[in-house]
Amino acid sequence: MxxxxxxxxxxxxxxxxxxxxxxxxxxxAESCTGGLIGGSLTDIAGSSAVVDRGFITYTNKAKMQVLGxxxxxxxxxxxxSERTACEMANGAxxxxxxxxxxxxxxxxxPGGSDHKPGGxxxxxxxxxxxxxxxxxxxxxxxxxDKVRLATIETALEMLLSALEEM
Numbered sequence: 001m002x003x004x005x006x007x008x009x010x011x012x013x014x015x016x017x018x019x020x021x022x023x024x025x026x027x028x029a030e031s032c033t034g035g036l037i038g039g040s041l042t043d044i045a046g047s048s049a050v051v052d053r054g055f056i057t058y059t060n061k062a063k064m065q066v067l068g069x070x071x072x073x074x075x076x077x078x079x080x081s082e083r084t085a086c087e088m089a090n091g092a093x094x095x096x097x098x099x100x101x102x103x104x105x106x107x108x109x110p111g112g113s114d115h116k117p118g119g120x121x122x123x124x125x126x127x128x129x130x131x132x133x134x135x136x137x138x139x140x141x142x143x144x145d146k147v148r149l150a151t152i153e154t155a156l157e158m159l160l161s162a163l164e165e166m
Contacts, residue, residue, distance in 0.1 A: 004040055005149065011156035012040045018163040019050035019100075026159060027098035028054040029067055029088040031079065031105040032121060033148050037155045052098040057088065063105075067091030080106050080116050082124070082134050089126035100127050100162055102155045106137075108147040117141065121151050125162045132162050 004012065019026055028038040038054030041047050055066055060079055063069040068091040073083045088103035106121025119139040125132045135158065139150045 004043060008040055008149065008152055008156065009043070011153060011160065012044050015041060015156055015159045015163065016044045016047050016050050018160060020046060022163060022166055024050065024100055024163060024166060025052040025096070025098040026050055027052050027092040027096040027101040028155075029092040029101060029103035030054065030056050031058055031063070031088075032108045033104050033151050033155070034058065036148060037102065037104065037152050040152055040156065052096050055088075055092055055095070063088060066095070067103075068094065078116070080120060080122060082122050082136060085122035085124040086126070086131050086134060089124040089131065093126050093128060100125065100159065100166070102159050102162075104151055104155055106147070106151065108144045108151075109141055110144065112141070119147050121147065121154075123151070123155055123158060125158045127162065127166070132165070133158055 035056045041051050057063040060074045067088050069087040085103050089101045092101035103124045109118035112118035118141040121137045124134045139147050
């Protein structure tokens with residue numbers, strides 16, 4: 001039995017099934033979700049045919065060292081930005097054997113600022129040809145757990161959409 005909410009387990013199952021059908025490996029690059037996207041995928045039986053690896057890069061230093069996010073990007077637009085999410089997704093592709101990657105960076109809360117409020121998350125998917133999709137989500141200051149669950153759901157939906165287009 002999964003520890004995930006049913007709708008997230010269902011999405012993760014669809015990602016694993018579609019990835020296996022297409023022979024696609026997937027990587028995750030996570031900040032605010034701390035590995036929960038990768039965990040949701042590996043909670044599904046048969047996930048070893050699809051999940052290559054996951055990167056948890058919570059600090060800016062880790063984003064730069066592990067995924068190659070530019071120091072200029074972090075200085076100019078910050079960690080919670082479209083540019084950072086896209087660089088994270090591309091870094092996960094470059095540092096893995098994956099065909100597809102999803103990256104998330106955001107403010108799960110509590111806190112934030114007027115410029116970057118709690119509940120703001122940037123997500124990006126990339127494949128070996130580059131970025132497929134970026135989404136900026138403002139889930140609102142609904143609580144850390146709810147922001148993280150909403151982010152997992154959006155990330156899985158983005159992976160499934162990308163897989164269907166491959």
